[in-house]
Amino acid sequence: MAKKTLKRKQKENVEKEDDPKKKVADEPAAKKVKWINRQRxxxxxxxxxxxxxxxxxxxxxxxxxxxxxxxxxxxxxxxxxxxxxxxxxxxxxxxxxxxxxxxxxxxxxxxxxxxxxxxxxxxxxxxxxxxxxxxxxxxxxxxxxxxxxxxxxxxxxxxxxxxxxxxxxxxxxxxxxxxxxxxxxxxxxxxxxxxxxxxxxxxxxxxxxxxxxxxxxxxxxxxxxxxxxxxxxxxxxxxxxxxxxxxLAKKAANKYINRVEQKMVRHANKPDLSYAVNPIDEIFKGDLVEKAMEIEEKFEMDKNENTKKLVKNKVKKIKKKPVVAKKVKKAKFVKSKKKLQKRRR
Structure with a gap:
């Protein structure tokens, strides 16, 4: 019995292999694509x-x-x-x-x-x-x-x-x-x-x-x-x-020269006089009374400084010449007299 069942199974397997594979009508047939451009x-x-x-x-x-x-x-x-x-x-x-x-x-x-x-x-x-x-x-x-x-x-x-x-x-x-x-x-x-x-x-x-x-x-x-x-x-x-x-290395090496040149250019282009400023414009900024007091104080300070300068100049003029200088002159005069007397003799 076992031999008969084995033979039947072998026959069934052979029949299945012989049957062609069923194709679905909707699926298109696969085409073999060629790789033509073989760039590597x-x-x-x-x-x-x-x-x-x-x-x-x-x-x-x-x-x-x-x-x-x-x-x-x-x-x-x-x-x-x-x-x-x-x-x-x-x-x-x-x-x-x-x-x-x-x-x-x-x-x-x-x-x-x-x-x-x-x-x-x-x-x-x-x-x-x-x-x-x-x-x-x-x-x-x-x-x-x-x-x-x-x-x-x-x-x-x-x-x-x-x-x-x-x-x-x-x-x-x-x-x-x-x-x-x-x-x-x-x-x-x-x-x-x-x-x-x-x-x-x-x-x-x-x-x-x-x-x-x-x-x-x-x-x-x-x-x-x-x-x-x-x-x-x-x-x-x-x-x-x-x-x-x-x-770039050369530019970095010339940093000092560039800095000096920039300084010279800055001094050359610097204006001698700035634009004129009107001092009266500051009066109208802030409190008027305080500004007036500040201007009076400045005026008095300037007066005091001017008087001090005048006093110093007068004191310098009044100072006597040093005595040492006169003695030196007298000694010179005496020597010159003695020389003249010797010559006359």
Whole structure:
């Protein structure tokens, strides 16, 4: 009996497996989506960056689901090594954070291996943790890229626009991305610099709230190749941060000279006479009787002072000459008489 029951159960299981799965008419057939735009961005740094630069790099990694990370690169190695690392990681774009003196941060955007590449000085860095904005977006969602109208006026801005779109735009149907847009990256040109902001889209009307991070890209050079080769464009308004610090130190050293110059200018511009003040105007302020008494007292004080001065001058005139002076004169007269008598003899 036990054998018969086992055979029946096995037959039932086989019949269930053979039955085709029932499909609901309302559900559309699932289509296989192809991931065509296979952009991969290598994001890493050289040794010498400080903690703020590292936090900025981590923020960018969170915003870019199509990134690939790598260990810090040694300073002794040339930048051409980055092309080899990108080949090993199967990446066709690269963002390199290059720190100097634990102060300055340079960022490289490159299209590997053919180029072009651009070098920027990063200024005014504010990470997500520092800002603590109210905006928020899902991790891995695709962003909209908004560029200023200045990106269409000049050729170098147009080239940078294409480079930034290829790096920051998340490919469609990427395995780690979400299939919708809920935040915007804005790139605005102001004061010969590119200002980066990240906003959350609240409503369809266009209401936005900032998420972060914030930073300013000061372009230095654009190269034809990847991390080098011929320079296509160079910023004429660029001043290195070391020179800026040097000029500030010189200004601080000349503080004493500036202070003396300011003093001389102040004395030169100071008027000799102030505007005329009418003393009678003070009479009508306050109690009239008290003012009259004060004026009388002042008048009497002035009189007394004048009389004292006159008395002193008279006393000086009356004083006799000292007796010692007369004796000296007499002695001189006697000596002169004796000399004359000797000559006559």
């Amino acid at each position: 961005v290598l994001v890493f740094a050289t040794r010498g960056i400080n903690y703020r630069h590292r936090h900025l790099m981590e923020d960018l990694k969170k915003l870019m689901p199509h990134h690939r990370s790598e260990c810090k690169m040694e300073r002794t190695k040339s930048l051409q090594v980055v092309n080899e690392i990108c080949e090993m990681k199967n990446c066709n774009k690269a963002i390199l954070f290059e720190g100097r003196m634990k102060r300055d941060l340079y960022m490289w955007f490159a299209n590997v291996p053919t180029g072009p590449s651009a070098k920027f000085l990063i200024e005014n860095i504010y990470t997500m943790r520092e800002l603590k904005m109210t905006g928020n977006c899902l991790r891995g969602s695709r962003p909209l890229l908004s560029f200023d109208e200045h990106f269409t006026t000049h050729a170098h801005y147009n080239l940078l626009k294409e480079l930034l779109t290829q790096i920051f735009s998340v490919p469609n149907h990427h395995p780690k991305s979400q299939p919708f847009f809920d935040h915007v990256y804005t790139f605005a040109v102001l004061d010969n610099r590119i200002w980066f902001r990240n906003f959350q889209i609240l409503t369809e009307d266009g209401a936005l709230t900032e998420i972060g991070p914030r930073f300013v890209l000061n372009p230095v050079k654009i190269f034809s190749g990847s991390f080098g080769n011929d320079t296509l464009w160079e910023n004429p308004n660029y001043i290195s941060p070391a020179k800026l610090r040097q000029s």
